């Protein structure tokens with residue numbers, strides 16, 4: 738794997754936590770080759786579209802993103818800063834994995850990620866054994882290849898035996914959804930069977946430890962699995 742602790746030495750302490758939150762979401766969209774859309778950011782961040790527009794203008798001025806008719810994109814400085822923020826967030830999640838319920842890791846890490854230093858980050862990376870994913874199965878920056886073979890539940894077929902591997906970052910933003918998935922035991926490492934796919938209903942039912950759990954496609958596309 739990449740020597741992730743030494744890739745970025747970007748100083749991010751000058752960036753407000755709001756800007757850091759924007760950078761992480763834009764990073765995920767860009768990494769997944771999804772267009773960066775203001776209304777989607779507004780929805781994910783729980784703010785109004787005009788607020789997003791103002792913040793994006795500020796980020797453009799500060800050289801973190803570019804906005805043109807080709808869309809909104811991170812600059813090199815934006816990418817570097819986002820990689821640092823993502824990595825620190827994921828390390829914070831691992832740090833609390835034995836302390837908090839799985840569904841609470843993301844929101845708690847979110848409060849702490851802005852405060853840690855490069856020294857702490859480097860030490861944690863070593864102590865945690867250089868993880869390639871966060872506890873939700875999302876790749877640390879530079880480890881994208883590790884998760885490439887996992888497919889969304891929506892791409893599976895009825896009867897498939899699969900192992901849950903990843904709950905996508907954009908689903909991590911939804912605390913209620915994470916609690917539901919945890920309660921139903923749809924978390925990384927759990928083996929499930931694809932029981933029923935109903936395209937007309939936009940649902941997919943998996944059997945988890947003998948119990949059926951039905952998910953809408955809007956959620957199922959964020960649940961990545963490895964076929965067995």
Ligand SMILES: [Zn+2]
Pocket residue numbers: 826830842843844846871909
């Ligand atoms: Zn997270």
Ligand SMILES: [Zn+2]
Pocket residue numbers: 827830843871872873874875909
């Ligand atoms: Zn995570």
